[in-house]
Amino acid sequence: MVVTPNLRADECAEALRHATQEEIVLAESVRQAATLLRAETYLVVVLDQYLLETEPEEAEKVMQHLGVAIPIHVNLAITGVERLAREVRAAVQRRRREEVAARRAAATTLHSELNGTVTALLLSCELALGASGLSSAAAEMLKSAHELVKKLRSQLESTTA
Numbered sequence: 001m002v003v004t005p006n007l008r009a010d011e012c013a014e015a016l017r018h019a020t021q022e023e024i025v026l027a028e029s030v031r032q033a034a035t036l037l038r039a040e041t042y043l044v045v046v047l048d049q050y051l052l053e054t055e056p057e058e059a060e061k062v063m064q065h066l067g068v069a070i071p072i073h074v075n076l077a078i079t080g081v082e083r084l085a086r087e088v089r090a091a092v093q094r095r096r097r098e099e100v101a102a103r104r105a106a107a108t109t110l111h112s113e114l115n116g117t118v119t120a121l122l123l124s125c126e127l128a129l130g131a132s133g134l135s136s137a138a139a140e141m142l143k144s145a146h147e148l149v150k151k152l153r154s155q156l157e158s159t160t161a
Contacts, residue, residue, distance in 0.1 A: 001025045001069070003033040003062070004048035006076045012084055016046070019085035020092055030058040037065035043095070044088055049075040070095055114156060121149045 002013055005028050013024040022043060027033035030051050037045070045066060052059045052073060063071065070091045074084060125146035129139060 001027060001033065001036060001042045001044070002046045003027045003030060003051060004046075004076050005029065005051070006048060008076065008081070012046070012076060012081050015081035015085045016088055019089045020044075030055050030062050034058065034061045034065055037062060037067070037069070041067050042069040044072060044091060045069045046072045046074060046084065046088065049073055050077065111156060111159070115153075118149055118153045118156065122146065122153065125149060 002009060002016065002024060004012070004026075006012070009026050009028070013026055016022075017024045020043075025036060025040075025042070027036055030047075033045070033047075036042075045062070047059070047062065072087060072091055074087065076084070125142055128134070129142050129146065134142075
């Protein structure tokens with residue numbers, strides 16, 4: 001989304017469309033931008049510095065509704081469209097790298113936590129199977145549970161490899 005009353009807004013939108021291969025939405029005012037942000041999510045919101053300075057209260061409302069959008073503040077009166085496109089492209093690439101890193105970190109953490117739980121389950125099943133006075137029905141259920149936990153461990157190991 002590009003938020004600006006600037007006469008070059010269409011030119012900026014076209015340059016961003018070309019640079020990012022994303023659909024670009026134009027908002028001529030911060031009030032319109034706030035309305036659009038409440039209805040949709042956006043990857044990037046380019047805010048004209050002019051609007052931020054002339055309508056600070058409305059601009060604050062836009063900032064509250066950004067969600068996961070990357071805010072980029074530029075003075076479109078002096079910033080060239082090529083520079084704007086480079087800044088937006090760099091911000092999008094940075095966000096995508098951060099998302100990949102966050103997913104990897106979450107997957108690693110989850111894997112570690114699950115691995116500990118699987119080990120505890122295997123040990124518990126093995127200890128219960130070794131207990132004296134265990135009925136054959138209970139032993140069969142424990143063996144079945146043990147096999148399921150071993151299968152789960154195998155699946156976890158295959159996702160790590």
